[in-house]
Amino acid sequence: MAAGSSNYWEDLRKQARQLENELDLKLVSFSKLCTSYSSSRDGRRDSSDTTPLLNGSSQDRMFETMAVEIEQLLGKLTGINDKMAEYTNSAGVPSLNAALMHTLQRHRDILQDYTHEFHKTKANFLAIRERENLLGSVRKDIESYKSGSGVNNRRTELFLKEHEHLRNSDRLIEETISIAMATKENMTSQRGMLKSIQSKMNTLANRFPAVNSLIQRINLRKRRDSLILGGVIGVCTILLLLYAFH
Secondary structure (H helix, E strand, O other): OHHHHHHHHHHHHHHHHHHHHHHHHHHHHHHHHHHHHHHHHHHOOOOOOHHHHHHHHHHHHHHHHHHHHHHHHHHHHHHHHHHHHHHHHHOOOHHHHHHHHHHHHHHHHHHHHHHHHHHHHHHHHHHHHHHHHHHHHHHHHHHHHHHOOHHHHHHHHHHHHHHHHHHHHHHHHHHHHHHHHHHHHHHHHHHHHHHHHHHHHHHHHHHOHHHHHHHHHHHHHHHHHHHHHHHHHHHHHHHHHHHHOO
16 A cells, blocks of 8 residues: 555655656756847848748747647646645645655745746736737838828828827926926925014014014015915916917
8 A cells, every 4th residue: 555655655756756747858948949030030120021921920920839839738737736745735744745845845945936927927028029010010000101192191290299289298298397386385484484474573572563564564465475476376377278278
């Protein structure tokens, strides 16, 4: 019974090592494919349109095929690890069970590393392919713009000018908002200082009634100045907004 269980465990370990070796080779080839894809794309940007499309399509098919094969191997290795876990849970000798758990954990770590490497390489490949597709689309638009008729070129030029105008308007609005926020903070700081001064002056007025009339005149002038400053800021803001959307 013990010999049969030992043979079962060794068979599982043998299958796990075999799958790990296959995965290691597949992942190396997979990484080389992604690297060659990026390099070939960079080297063929200035070449003809037909060759990159053919080579890119071939590499895309190879990528999909290898990705499916690696996912299948990862699934098989996961199944072997699960069987090894079931075996360790059913083992009866505590010392033997601890040794088996250590071995199982090592295989699990290898599986986790391979899975992480696969997903990372796959994500990098997809990101490179998406970037190249976007660049290809931009290049096609540029070529279409260069080879288009005069009417189309004129429309595109007007569109670009309008886009630049909108960007300038957005920038002007942001600058106006920044100025308004800075003014608000400055006025808030000044208001705090004026409140402190007013509190001190009220204290003095209570002590010296003769100063009370002077304080009232100062308060009236302060209110008048605040209204004038607020009106100037409001008019400037309205003028800036009208200029931005003109």
